[in-house]
Amino acid sequence: MFTGIIQAVGEIKQIQPVQGHSDNGLSLGISAGKMDLSDVMAGDSIAVNGVCLTVTTLTGGLFTVDVSQETLSCIQGLDQVGMRVNLEKAMRLSDRLGGHLVSGHVDATGTVVKFEPIGESFVLIIQAPESISRYLTHKGSITVNGVSLTVNQIVGNEFSVNLIPHTLAVTTLQELAPGMRVNLETDMLARYVARLLNI
Structure with a gap:
């Protein structure tokens, strides 16, 4: 769950096919910009341009996520290296709800x-x-x-x-x-x- 309050602007640095899958999904390497990743682990959710994605790996200020072909067919703006993207970590129950309840599932x-x-x-x-x-x-x-x-x-x-x-x-x-x-x-x-x- 998210709030729609952007925490940082990141950038897609790498795009490659998801290894071991045949649905033509993509693995994205994203620079987190000014967003603190110290409390993020593999398996956590980050909204990227409004799309809830699961972190697969973390290396310094770069994190990777996998995007299925089904998701790619429903969204816009996650298929180009150099694309700047809005980032928000999943909210905690103790967080202020500054925006509104956002699921990260693009309609x-x-x-x-x-x-x-x-x-x-x-x-x-x-x-x-x-x-x-x-x-x-x-x-x-x-x-x-x-x-x-x-x-x-x-x-x-x-x-x-x-x-x-x-x-x-x-x-x-x-x-x-x-x-x-x-x-x-x-x-x-x-x-x-x-x-x-x-x-």
């Missing part, structure tokens, strides 16, 4: 429609697939590439969020541009309520 990918400054902040408009648009609500939570954000407006399948300078400074969202694809995870409470109401 879908969306497309950036607009990313432009408004005063000191930026407005980000994303087109979401119809399959998840019913889970979006005004002032509700959404995770974009692992970052917990608040939905400000919804028009059809498009939603907008405001990004303050701090968020841009400590995440990779500053690198977004129209046409880019992003990983989206809707609020899990909205999904459960919809399931219970059978809508």
Whole structure:
């Protein structure tokens, strides 16, 4: 479980096929950037651009994770060396919940429609697939590439969020541009309520 509060920006340093598997999965070597790995062990979970992945090895400031072909087919942005990624270690029960409850299971990918400054902040408009648009609500939570954000407006399948300078400074969202694809995870409470109401 995660909160959507990014702890560091890392970088994919190595990509190679997963050894001993035939599903065309990838093993990623990721530089942790400023994230402290001293309390991380093999088997722990780290969200990488919003995707919950299991650490397989640790060497200094580099950790490796395996990504199955099934996961790769559902997400965006984990298949290029040099790609900068948002990182968050799994939360502990004693941690503050600064964002919202995030599972690290990407619901879908969306497309950036607009990313432009408004005063000191930026407005980000994303087109979401119809399959998840019913889970979006005004002032509700959404995770974009692992970052917990608040939905400000919804028009059809498009939603907008405001990004303050701090968020841009400590995440990779500053690198977004129209046409880019992003990983989206809707609020899990909205999904459960919809399931219970059978809508």
